[in-house]
Amino acid sequence: GAGVSQSPSNKVTEKGKDVELRCDPISGHTALYWYRQSLGQGLEFLIYFQGNSAPDKSGLPSDRFSAERTGGSVSTLTIQRTQQEDSAVYLCASSPGLGDNNEQFFGPGTRLTVL
């Protein structure tokens, strides 16, 4: 596709429910990243994928968060038993590969609101 796409654009859920966020990277990009941005805050790294593997999961805030990527393309970020502090914009980015000079391009984000 022309750019990174994410769905849904907005998600409102009740505390305790599970949610699944989807990211479709730029075609041909092998690296995929998930970030979280709370209101008025900077970007918080969550996880990245190279192909289908996730070498660095260090940013996942708790074991309620998980992510997978299949076929080296689409990725899903799952949050189980959502809490109000999970409310944020979840951003996905992709780059042609890993390495020093690979620029990341962001999708439009998913705004998650946990009531």
Next chain:
Amino acid sequence: QKEVEQNSGPLSVPEGAIASLNCTYSDRGSQSFFWYRQYSGKSPELIMSIYSNGDKEDGRFTAQLNKASQYVSLLIRDSQPSDSATYLCAVNPPSGTYKYIFGTGTRLKVLA
């Protein structure tokens, strides 16, 4: 000390002036540096990347990198009201770790 630091602003400049945005980083071995623009309610948009010491120009934007002093800056010439946004600095630490470290951003306001 934060790994990537930016003044939160707001930085206010008159239309047509040069806006100067600065970013310092703590990891001396960092190799790649990026500037993103983020409009309110939108996702970050890549403006420029810079990898070598010195200046890199792209239209009205110039990125400047000084690895010895561990800072990177972004100059916006002939600033326009449409440049009003938050500018995020991102740093790619030394090879082996591929997650970007983002600063919290500088809010720029260009006054018409």
